[in-house]
Amino acid sequence: xxxxxxxxxxxxxxxxxxxxxxxxxxxxxxxxxxxxxxxxxxxxxxxxxxxxxxxxxxxxxxxxxxxxxxxxxxxxxxxxxxxxxxxxxxxxxxxxxxxxxxxxxxxxxxxxxxxxxxxxxxxxxxxxxxxxxxxxxxxxxxxxxxxxxxxxxxxxxxxxxxxxxxxxxxxxxxxxxxxxxxxxxxxxxxxxxxxxxxxxxxxxxxxxxxxxxxxxxxxxxxxxxxxxxxxxxxxxxxxxxxxxxxxxxxxxxxxxxxxxxxxxxxx
Amino acid sequence: xxxxxxxxxxxxxxxxxxxxxxxxxxxxxxxxxxxxxxxxxxxxxxxxxxxxxxxxxxxxxxxxxxxxxxxxxxxxxxxxxxxxxxxxxxxxxxxxxxxxxxxxxxxxxxxxxxxxxxxxxxxxxxxxxxxxxxxxxxxxxxxxxxxxxxxxxxxxxxxxxxxxxxxxxxxxxxxxxxxxxxxxxxxxxxxxxxxxxxxxxxxxxxxxxxxxxxxxxxxxxxxxxxxxxxxxxxxxxxxxxxxxxxxxxxxxxxxxxxxxxxxxxxxxxxxxxxxxxxxxxxxxxxxxxxxxxxxxxxxxxxxxxxxxxxxxxxxxxxxxxxxxxxxxxxxxxxxxxxxxxxxxxxxxxxxxxxxxxxxxxxxxxxxxxxxxxxxxxxxxxxxx
Numbered sequence: 001x002x003x004x005x006x007x008x009x010x011x012x013x014x015x016x017x018x019x020x021x022x023x024x025x026x027x028x029x030x031x032x033x034x035x036x037x038x039x040x041x042x043x044x045x046x047x048x049x050x051x052x053x054x055x056x057x058x059x060x061x062x063x064x065x066x067x068x069x070x071x072x073x074x075x076x077x078x079x080x081x082x083x084x085x086x087x088x089x090x091x092x093x094x095x096x097x098x099x100x101x102x103x104x105x106x107x108x109x110x111x112x113x114x115x116x117x118x119x120x121x122x123x124x125x126x127x128x129x130x131x132x133x134x135x136x137x138x139x140x141x142x143x144x145x146x147x148x149x150x151x152x153x154x155x156x157x158x159x160x161x162x163x164x165x166x167x168x169x170x171x172x173x174x175x176x177x178x179x180x181x182x183x184x185x186x187x188x189x190x191x192x193x194x195x196x197x198x199x200x201x202x203x204x205x206x207x208x209x210x211x212x213x214x215x216x217x218x219x220x221x222x223x224x225x226x227x228x229x230x231x232x233x234x235x236x237x238x239x240x241x242x243x244x245x246x247x248x249x250x251x252x253x254x255x256x257x258x259x260x261x262x263x264x265x266x267x
Numbered sequence: 268x269x270x271x272x273x274x275x276x277x278x279x280x281x282x283x284x285x286x287x288x289x290x291x292x293x294x295x296x297x298x299x300x301x302x303x304x305x306x307x308x309x310x311x312x313x314x315x316x317x318x319x320x321x322x323x324x325x326x327x328x329x330x331x332x333x334x335x336x337x338x339x340x341x342x343x344x345x346x347x348x349x350x351x352x353x354x355x356x357x358x359x360x361x362x363x364x365x366x367x368x369x370x371x372x373x374x375x376x377x378x379x380x381x382x383x384x385x386x387x388x389x390x391x392x393x394x395x396x397x398x399x400x401x402x403x404x405x406x407x408x409x410x411x412x413x414x415x416x417x418x419x420x421x422x423x424x425x426x427x428x429x430x431x432x433x434x435x436x437x438x439x440x441x442x443x444x445x446x447x448x449x450x451x452x453x454x455x456x457x458x459x460x461x462x463x464x465x466x467x468x469x470x471x472x473x474x475x476x477x478x479x480x481x482x483x484x485x486x487x488x489x490x491x492x493x494x495x496x497x498x499x500x501x502x503x504x505x506x507x508x509x510x511x512x513x514x515x516x517x518x519x520x521x522x523x524x525x526x527x528x529x530x531x532x533x534x535x536x537x538x539x540x541x542x543x544x545x546x547x548x549x550x551x552x553x554x555x556x557x558x559x560x561x562x563x564x565x566x567x568x569x570x571x572x573x574x575x576x577x578x579x580x581x582x583x584x585x586x587x588x589x590x591x592x593x594x595x596x597x598x599x600x601x602x603x604x605x606x607x608x609x610x611x612x613x614x615x616x617x618x619x620x621x622x623x624x625x626x627x628x629x630x631x632x633x634x635x636x637x638x639x640x641x642x643x644x645x646x647x648x649x650x651x
Contacts, residue, residue, distance in 0.1 A: 038281060077278045191282050194316030194329040194339075201275045 001156050003057040003176075006110050007050045007083065008121040008133070009043040009065045011074040015126050028229040030127065039074045042122025044081075046182045048189035050120045051082045053154060059117070060084045064109050066094060066102055072205055079200040080192035087113075091209040096222025099128070103136035105220060108213040110141065117156070119179040123147055134181030145179040146172050149186055272338075279335050283342035286315055291346045298347060299619055302469035304428045306386075309353065312343075313383020318357045321506070322365045326373050327381035333505065334568030337513040341564070344517030345524075348623035349470040351517050352630075355510025356424055360387035360433050362506045364447070367490050367498035372447060376431060385430040389507070390423040390476055391499060398636045400435060400443065400496060405478060407436035407444055409492075412485045414438075414446060416478040419458070424630075426474030427457040433489070434476070435499055442493030446483050454481030464622050471623070504577030504584050507631035509567055512587035515595040515627050516560045522595070522620050523553050526602035529609075540605060549601045560594050563587040582644035589637035595624040 013021060013035040022031050039047075047063065054061045063078040065071045066089040075086035089109050097105070110116060119141070124131040138145030148161035152171065160173045164183060210217050218224055242258070244251040272280070290311055291298070298305060312318060320336040322328025336358060344351025361380045364372050379385040393403045405418025416436050423432065430450045438444040448455055458475035490498050527550060530541040540546050567583040577584060599621045603610030611618050628634055 036281075073274045073277060076274050077281075080275075080278060191286055191315060192278065193314070194279065194282075194320060194331055194335075195324075196316075197275050197278050197282065198324075198329045198331050201273070 001057045003053060003059040003117045003154075003156060004115055005050045005054055005059065005061045006113060006116050006119045007043070007047045007061060007063045007078070008106050008119065008137070009047065009063055009074060009078060010040045010122075010125050011037045011065065011067055011071040012040045012125055012127045014038045015041065018126075023232050023234055025232070028232045030232075037070065037074070039077060040122050040125045040127075042124060042126075042182065042184055044122075044189045045184055045186050046120040046122050046180075047078055047081060047083065048187045049151060049180075049182055050118075051190075052187065053118070053151070056154075057156075062087065062113055062116075064089060064106060064113075066090070066097075066105050066109075069207075075205050076200060076203075077192065079203055079205070080196040081190065082192075082196070085206075087206045087208055089209075089213065090207050091220070093210050093217050093221045096225065097220055098222075098225035098227045099130050099132035100136055100227065101220050101225050103133050103140055105213065105215060106133070106137050107140040108215045109208060110137075112208070112213060117176045118154075118159075119143075119177070121179065121181050123181040123183045131181070134179050138179035141177075141179065143177045143179060144174045145181070146174060147181045147183065149183045151180070151186070272334075275331070276335055276338060279331065280338050280342055282315070283317070283339045284345070286311075287343050287346040287350070291343070291350055295347050295616065295619070298349065298470040299468045301467060304425075304469055304472055306428070308350070309357075309386060310383045312350075312354065312357070313381070316381075317343075317354060318383060319361045319377065319381030320358065322361045322377055322381055326365060327378035328361065328365070332568075333509065333571035334565060336506075337509055337564055337568040340510050340513035341517035341520070344514040344623075345521040347470075348514060348518045348521075348620055349468065351510075351514030352471070352623055352626070353425065355506065355514055356388050357386060358510060359389045359502050359506045360431060360447075363389070363433055363445075363489060363498055363502040366501065366505075368447075369486065369489075371486055372489070376447070380431070386425065386428065387431040387433070388423060388425045388429040389433040389499070389502065390420040390426065391435050391503075392420060392422045394419070394421055398633055400499070401441065403435060403437060403443070405434070405436040407438050407446065407483070409438075409485070413482045414444075414485060414488065416446065416448075416454070416481040416483055418478050420476040420478075422461055422463075422473055423457075423476045424471070424473050426476050427460065427472045432476065433499065433502075434478070435495055436478075438492050438495075443496045443499075444492050445489040445495030445499050447487040447489060448478075448481070448483060449487075452481055452483055454479045463626065468622075471626075501577050503631055504581065505571055508584040508588040508637075509564070509571065511627050511631045512560075512564050512567070512584075512591040515588075515591035515624060516557070516564055518595040518620050518624050518627075519553075519557050519560060519591070519598040522598050522602050522617060523550075523557060525616055526550070526553075526605050530605055546605060549605065553598050553601060556594055557598070560587075560591045563590055581640050585632070585637040585640040585644075588631060589634050589641070592624070592627040592634060595627065596621070599624055 017035045050061050061083050062085045063083040064087045121134045135145050149164045150162035153160040158175050163170045163172050244254045316329050319328030320331045340351045340354045343354050395402050407414040407416045432448045434446050434448045458477045461473045533540045564587045567587045570580050602617050609615045
């Protein structure tokens, strides 16, 4: 049985260094200089899920990423982890693209790749955190989309996933091709081995620009983006210490009262 | 001059860091207690490809090179120094065999060492000390197709748990030969655990080794009889010294991260420690000296990757080992001053780092020997 998979990944600032990140109040972006980059954690889980599915079927797993040439490192890492091919979608015209444009460019790349059965992406990124891309991409490709914390069943024609909702889960079956946005709970991802890191070091990573993708240049970049970030602010947390007194039971009761007063939802 | 790492080296660093943070960091209390050696972690290191990083691919290694090997050691030691030390140690015998061993030895041992089916160590030091490898008293005499070895080694890291140990022995008045000693060879046993401060933990067994009419097949001699010192010193120079430098650098980086976090969070008289000028002087010094340590280490790893023989770069290998082992102790001491009473508490990581950092002062050539080597390379050999 053959199943061709596309996994969309994004290179993001390493969450372990978030405390060092500062904001640019003029451009309304985060300053990435000096902050190490990693594959977006949710996307690592998407890649892992793709690899597990590919191991059960014949077919190819292609990883795509839209970003600057620095993202070649993320794609090389994806090859070391086990992807068959990697493609960077890179053009100066993409600068400032919002999530809709990103979905448009990713969709164009998937169209160019051709035959595919399943598109996997992370549910959200740690930098933007909108969670838009999976659903928008599916809409543009005209195929179903669902968010999944577990893929319970998959064959060449359909799959059943566990979709988390606010107070539980839904089991959803859908036909392929489809886009699945995975959550971090879906698996524990593997690390690349040193042998694989060495093996893929010289492997070609294709770079596709606007011309290769045949995208409408008026629909990409900041000019082509219908949304705009108009403000950015940093959450300031202030620590406050308050001592409770009494027996353990009394202090527990006081703590519950305090937490309720502070707005905790303790149903 | 290009100071950037290759993409694959950056990927390796991230990978080893994630491995160390997932597999080692949550278990440091366990690793630090007395008990059985945690083989499962060593095996996971091997599964990731962290053993045999200078071994050719045809023998099961990754051949990723020395700089990559030093990055891996540094990242492991950043989380827990002893695992950086083991990574250094696990790489020595694979390097010795792949560089100086016979085809038969390569076939027999290298793949198993790279897969973590065998764990290995080099044992040179005897009671007279480790800085005079010609002065050893262990002897090897050829009887038909076997060498009969008699003597003792001391301070053999992982002696009681190693499957294969590189051992030096005298085969003549001034001739030293090197042998690959398997755990089960008759007449060989690991003796008592040395009473070093680091050996109180399950992760750092350091033993005496005893050879009592121990019989070693002739084919287990590395290189030529009487010429065993060259290979051993080559392995110590290329792997032992630079690995020691890398584990000390990782230790310094880990200690600095610990103390920086503490200094930013700890409020005294309404101010974070990190805002007090005298503390900032210390933190600034640490950051600068860690950067110097990095420059020395990465340059030396790069030189080895340019196929420089360890003998050609004794100044560099000695400098990076000397500087980084002193740096680790200095950073930890400064960190203890900032931590105050918590600095020596077993509940905080900082004192734990000191135990293995102290070991590194003497390992792979004591620091005063490093000074002599640097002077010899700079001023010329001593004639006295």
